[in-house]
Amino acid sequence: MLSVESKEVIRATLPAVGGAIGDITPLFYEKLFAAAPDLERNLFNRGNQQGQQQKALAGAIATFATLQVEPDQDKIDATVSRIANKHASLGVAAESYDVVHKYLFEAIVEVLGEAVTPEVAAAWDELYWLFARTLIAAEAGLYEAAGVSAGDVWRGAVVSARSGSEDRVSFTLAAADGSPLPDFQPGQYISVAAQLPDGARQIRQYPLDTVTTDGVWAFTVRRVADSTLEDGTPSLRGEVSNFLIDHVSEGAELTVSLPFGGPVTADGVAATA
Ligand code: HEM
Known part of the structure; x- marks a missing residue:
């Protein structure tokens, strides 16, 4: 669960972050793929990098933020399950959440500038890792149920x-x-x-x-x-x-x-x- 303080900060900044997803997402992928070009060629769907289709990952974080502020556990479970299954079918590894975090947050700071005070950064960081840990646990459960070691799909x-x-x-x-x-x-x-x-x-x-x-x-x-x-x-x-x-x-x-x-x-x- 999110801390009470972070929840209030997320509630207050959700409109700004949600409204900027269209700018944050391309910058995030640009940074991620510049640092790790093989992710674009060999893991991510490069077709999703064209046009309007690349918002899924960052958009899901805004959706998850909304579901924390106005809790709806069934929706959280369904969202986590859908994404975790997709990730498991790609063999996504827990370690990759660090690199996604790094470039997503660089992009957020670059787009929103001074609005990202240390307090705002800390709240969104907590939210990201809450989501990431939930996904990582769900993916571990799926790998275990399939009888394979993590990512060996x-x-x-x-x-x-x-x-x-x-x-x-x-x-x-x-x-x-x-x-x-x-x-x-x-x-x-x-x-x-x-x-x-x-x-x-x-x-x-x-x-x-x-x-x-x-x-x-x-x-x-x-x-x-x-x-x-x-x-x-x-x-x-x-x-x-x-x-x-x-x-x-x-x-x-x-x-x-x-x-x-x-x-x-x-x-x-x-x-x-
Ligand atoms: C908290 C972090 C993350 C969130 C919120 C997230 C969210 C999502 C969402 C919403 C989708 C679309 C699911 C669908 O089609 O139903 C997706 C797909 C995908 N995710 Fe993640 N993801 C995260 C982390 C990662 C990481 C760490 C990797 C690996 C480096 C990754 C790789 C992918 C790939 C390859 C796809 C398939 C779609 C595509 O290639 O564009 N994701 N993710």
């Missing part, structure tokens, strides 16, 4: 069948070593990591089809039409889906995560990708 899988059309393809997967793939719950998804022609490893989530036999996974990919952004640059939306459709045939090996996510239930189990 990636596996090799072979495309044992591929069917569909030019624009919609179903891939069936079997474990590379022939053992049965782990069971999953309806609504769960896997992350698929694609090694793209420019060398970047880009990851996307796909729900598992429920019509497979035990030990086999299948997922369906839809082609995303090429488009350009307002400034004329090509959109990266669909770069993984289209790569899978155009370049991954039967017999190919894919790197995929264990299944995570699922419908929200009364006990707060995750939402889908």
